[in-house]
Amino acid sequence: MDQFELAHKALIEEHLERRKGERKGRLLRGHGFGERLLLQNVWWPLFGSFEHCHPEYEIYDWNRKSQFIDLAYITPFGKFGIECDGFQSHVKDMDRERFNYSLNRDTFLIGLGWKMIHFSFDDIERRPELCRMLLQHVIGPHMLRKDQEGANANAIAEKELLQFAWRLGRPVRPKDVCSLLNVDFRTARKLLLALVQKGWMRNISQGKTARYYELTGNALHMLR
Incomplete structure (x- = not known):
């Protein structure tokens, strides 16, 4: 073979x-x-x-x-x-x-x-x-242009994550992001928090730690 x-x-x-x-x-x-x-x-x-x-x-x-x-x-x-x-x-x-x-x-x-x-x-x-x-x-x-565009890798990952959350139709967990982007838990949570800071996602608290994230109206308007 x-x-x-x-x-x-x-x-x-x-x-x-x-x-x-x-x-x-x-x-x-x-x-x-x-x-x-x-x-x-x-x-x-x-x-x-x-x-x-x-x-x-x-x-x-x-x-x-x-x-x-x-x-x-x-x-x-x-x-x-x-x-x-x-x-x-x-x-x-x-x-x-x-x-x-x-x-x-x-x-x-x-x-x-x-x-x-x-x-x-x-x-x-x-x-x-x-x-x-x-x-x-x-x-x-x-x-x-890969090297020059390397700085934009997070932006591409964020866009992919938003589209994934829209398709999923339910709150997203960090482990969902791990599977989607093949990243570790820390990186997945960092991406989610970055989207929260930009106003495109919000935390859904489960106890002291936010474990679920959902799209905001701003993100839904952008994706549709």
Whole structure:
């Protein structure tokens, strides 16, 4: 088994272990031949790693309807959604309503800070070098600015946390943040307290120590 096969197997197993319910089912059903080929022909030759990669990543639209991105690349220097679009499913069989929704979904995600990248299955299979060039053209400048943007890593984490709290629909605990951002308890609590100071979250006291945090009206207005 070559390095790609080993890394791909580890990626899928890691996310299957971490997921439950429909998020797990979607990974089992949705990560098919095209999505795997995207990783093998385009992603792996460029990066040689699946760090920060999330296959079949769940997002929510403006109606809080669950949708999935083929591959999410979530880093301190940006969030990138990469899609493998087959002609049959994405163009030929698309009616007007689905076409409108597809455009509006991308626009909505761009407004949330995502950079959406679409490749056709034909190009992934037959012209992967073109896809690699285009992918590098989009992501490369952000990676080069990684050091300069390191100071903004907390701001990106805070935005991700606010969106997570909105999707969750209940008070957030520090351990929820630990799982979301893969940080320790101290860092998670620090992020939550920073949002409290900015007026975007408030403490819900449980005894002497605040263990739960909820979004304020200001944050809800900003996210909607």
